[in-house]
Amino acid sequence: MYAQMIKSEATQEDPEKLAAFQARIDAGEKIEPKDWMPLGYRKTLIRQIGQHAHSEIVGQLPEGNWITRAPTLERKAILLAKVQDEAGHGLYLYCAAETLGVTRDEITEMLLDGRMKYSSIFNYPTLTWADMGAVGWLVDGAAIMNQVPLQRTSFGPYSRAMIRICKEESFHQRQGYDIMMKMASGTPAQKKMAQDALNRFWYPSLMMFGPSDKESVHSEQSMAWKIKMNTNDELRQKFVDQTVPQAEYLGLTVPDENLKWNEETGHYDFSQPDWSEFFDVLKGNGPCNRERLAARNKAWDDGKWVRDGLLAHAEKKAARKVAAE
């Protein structure tokens, strides 16, 4: 998902406190920043919310790529609004992570020096305008699958950030599908572009949910803590079931020969993505890993004088005010 392969931390604490904590979660209570929580819960959440926030921020890059080249002024305004939303989503999430005791700049630096990750999906390039459609439809669609249940997560600030995000996310998916509809019903060349975008984004979108977590102990702990609400396989299946009819409506073909409706299970059977590619991208060898991280580092370095200047100005003003009093 936007947070992939999050290992939950082992916890060695007072068993009585741990049991009381788990009982609160089981009772559906929200955990707030000042409440006692196991160190493992805190650390896992910092990693998970942080990675989610980084994904929102890095996720602006593949779409920002097309703002200046959007085909109409209307499309450009819409795309601009969507990319601005992603910045907002990143900010809500950074604030939620900060309540756990990590500062904004610290967590940013961890992204920039590679100690923290962002979703593998943003390491793929956006080559044509149809990719803006595919990203909104598939990537935001996959994200929504994960984010809707996370509105009920046990950590209060994370849950509240998710509620805000989900309100805006549906606009993102719809604007993507709207682009796909236009392209798919356009000239043969436009339809071909739409099909090509689906071909390239289908498997990376399936990878967003992460590998099967059937045997993962981490995932079990995270689910007990309600910071992971469904298994990766459940969400992936739900995504495929929802997306295939949408592709059919567009008259596009999902690039999977094994895709077929299974009357018995009531779900689609489908091929797994190439997981060796997933791990390779995660390691930093995707088509755009270096470019994305370089762009974030450049923005951070180029903005340093602004951050420092504004802070110096604010401190000077505050000092003057004190002197005048």
Place this chain on the structure above:
Amino acid sequence: MSSPNAAYPDTPDQATKPKRHEWPLWEVFIRGQHGMSHRHVGSLHAPDADMAVKNARDVYTRRNEGVSIWVVEARHIAASSPSDKGPLYEPSESKVYRHPTFFDIPEEVGAM
């Protein structure tokens, strides 16, 4: 509450951490409609109050969510702590007579 981090006093590794020179944290309150009170919507970083209001406008009111914004630096907020829950709120549990439904008023008396 003297530093922004003091808002989260139970966070273990902060005491040992050197204070970083970062834009302070502001809490944002928005009045959604005329006649309603301001409600906490989230937080953000900004160098000063003016920038905090501008950032709050961009981050929290992109879809007509507000008609008025308050911002306050997080370190100025004093908060109760979870361990005070008992002393603070338990006393009111036994005072059921504070609720109007405690009193039986005869029907003949009419609406009250």
